[in-house]
Amino acid sequence: MPQEIIRDDEILNMNLAEMNLAEQITNILLTINQEGKMAQELISGFIQGKMELVKKGYEPIKKIKDDAQRMKESTMEYVVRVSPTLMTKELYMFSLSHLDRISQIIDSIIYRLSILAHSGFTLDQSIAELFSQFSSTSFNMVELLYTESKYLYSNSKKVGEIHDEINRKEDLVDQLYRRLELEIIRKYSNDLFHLLLLKEVVDLIEELSDKIRDASHDFRYISLYKA
Known part of the structure; x- marks a missing residue:
């Protein structure tokens, strides 16, 4: 009987x-989703030639990225504290590392766009539509991941359904x-910096x-374990 009580307590704690x-992962992704939406606005401005908007956009993005990173570190510390009762701790640590990288990538994208904007670059309209479709498809996945969480x-x-859509x-x-890469090389082969x-x-x-x-x-593996 005492062993059963201990086992019940362990399950409850887990x-x-x-x-x-x-909940913490969802909150991190809420922040990253905000970062992604702001980045999409800046990318749209970049495509439309609104370079003053792009020039001013990096600092707000960096602030959100720093907020997401602090939240991630706090959640990782929580995983370490509860790890004796958590059989899926490695999956949570992997997911947190991936979320951190997602936020860093968004930051890096906008940083480079700001350099392009400051250099006087404008995107050729012959590839604007393809660039827009490519970037919006990728960034829309951020919101899908947030919903999945x-x-x-x-x-x-539901996790499985969203997972399939993300794939x-x-x-x-x-x-x-692959299409955009070829177009960019063809268009800017004489402009190595840009x-x-x-x-x-x-x-x-x-x-x-x-x-x-x-x-x-x-997320899919975590949800399957729970099921």
Whole structure:
């Protein structure tokens, strides 16, 4: 009987820890989603040639990124404290690392766009539509991941559905990336400085979709364990 009571207490502690972690992860993603939405506005401004907007956009993005990083560190400390009762601790640590990288990538994208804006660069309109579709598809995945996190503890079926949608969008991003990469090289082959910077932006947007997919995998595994 005492062993059963101890076992029940362990299960209760684990459930409480996972509920708290799910809430903290959702709060981190709420912050990252705000960062992503602001970044999308700046990317839209970049595409439309509103370079003064882009020039001023990096500092607010950096502030949100720093907030997300502090939240991530606090949550990691919580995982360490509750780890004796948490069988899924490694999955949570992986997911937090992926979220941190997602926020850093968004910061890096806007930093490079601000350099392009300050250099007097304007995006050629012949590739603007493709660039817009590529970036919006990747950044829309941020909001999907945020939505997925809301169901992390409560609805494994919904997590699976959103996970599948994220995978489909990541495949589309890969296809658009290959097309856009070729167009950028063709268009700016005689402008090495801007070519390299713009190529870095495109590479980072593609990496963003990869990391969102990785975080979604983490959420899927966590939800399957709970189920």
